Amino acid sequence: MTRSDPVVGQVTRGTTNTNRLRRVDRWIARHPLLRRTADPLVVDLGYGASGVTAFELEARLRRVRSDVEVLGLEIEPARVERARAQLARVRAGEGVFAPDARVSFARGGFEVPVPDGRRPAVIRAFNVLRQYDEADVPAAWERMAARLRPDGMLVEGTCDELGRISTWIEIGPDAAPRTLTISLRLAELESPAVAAERLPKALIHRNVPGERIHDVLTALDREWTRAVAASSFGPVQRWRAALDALVEAGWPIGGRTRWRLGEMTLPWEAVAPR
Template sequence: MSTLDAKTRGRTAPGRLRALDAYLCRFEPRLLSRVDGAWARAVFVDVGFGEHPWTTLESAEAFRVLQPELTVIGVELEEARALAAQVHAGPRTHFRQGGFELPLSADEPARLVRAMNLLRQGPAERVSDVHHALGRFLLPSGLLVEGSSDPEGSVLTAHLLRRASADGDAPPMREALLFHTDFRNGFAPLLFRDWLPRDLRRRVRPGEPMHTFFQAWMEAWRQAREAGHTSPPDAFRESVTRLGTRLGGVAMDAWLLDSGYLVWRPEGGVSP
């Protein structure tokens, strides 16, 4: 156990990260399916799967539609949980005890590392160190996904961090923020504030980029409702469309808007 690691409750629910799986399958198909060179050995790592490996197994099923031979490795800090998950192991599905210093061998580079709902507690200052530690295992252009969701997966936010070069000492680039809701709890932009990644939760204050972002989205949402877009899905779609006209980096893909996703790629990346 490294100084970066901290025990979590480990509670999760089936389906909690399916919206994240769906996004990755649609917008990162080459990352998930690539098999040339070192990518033939590149794995997907699910860090901190908890008491039950439901999310790991669900992701394995989703991603193997794109790459049937994909190796999936579930990592859990508590040894008892890692041992209990072995009943679900198979030729391409492995469960290992470990933390942010991932238990990968030299011939297991990572194409995708996911660490959801692990950093909500503890100091925000450790987040960049965790990103750096996890990013070391990625192949160039590999992706690290780190963030939070509510217990049911109805509201989710995540950093999308890309390893830009072969330099293992370089931290992954903070490429984008991903937001998703299934509208089970209605919709207003501030619905996401409490589920921001740990290092951004206290940055929604005047003078900070996250405050500017939410202020612009709230204004777009109010205007959308005043224009008659009052149902949660309609208000979401219209508010994101209006936000995109006043704030750079907002993805305007129709599937995203219709499915409750917002992706924000500010120029220069997401400010820490």
């Protein structure tokens, strides 16, 4: 991939907040792929108006993989220059990030340009497809997934401005979706159905009767309401009670060890559009 190759995609709004992507970062950090891959190159695609999400991603992942590298890609040249200026300040020891952070920034979009022919182990593309039509999603997945290592994954999702509501899809190198994860801040959560407004583009318009994702969110909200008695022990216990009830009802909810974080993961076939 050379600098003369066309950049593929549209400029996003660029909304960036500190700690906004902490939920998905923690999930990636715990994923077995990161520990076993031979080349831990991770791409932060569409990081926005500030490079902070790339720095945060590197800081979280290096705790479990010290040789991790993060490449931030943005379409807008001014954002790349701004992030490189941030990097220079980090290198000078300013701010909270490690001066030796293995982070770099470049211009790029769905074509995912990576120097020296390297292929990323992980591409995190958050809040980049919301402005597209649902029909555009498969082509974007295919283009990004084609750049992955054979053992890699694309993590495509969305979240609210503060990172309290987050959902993402794990996608393999064949561009086939594998799982959907819903991650919510449980403190003061009134209804888990709030996740509907932050579903990935492939699902957000499918939250209607007759669709699987609607069935999932309806059942989750119902069990959350039924588990109100457990709230006296805290929102985590209420969440666990709700998910336990869903499992008993036959829902294939995985990631039990992460339920305490307000997460639930389902195989794609349980939520795929009909």
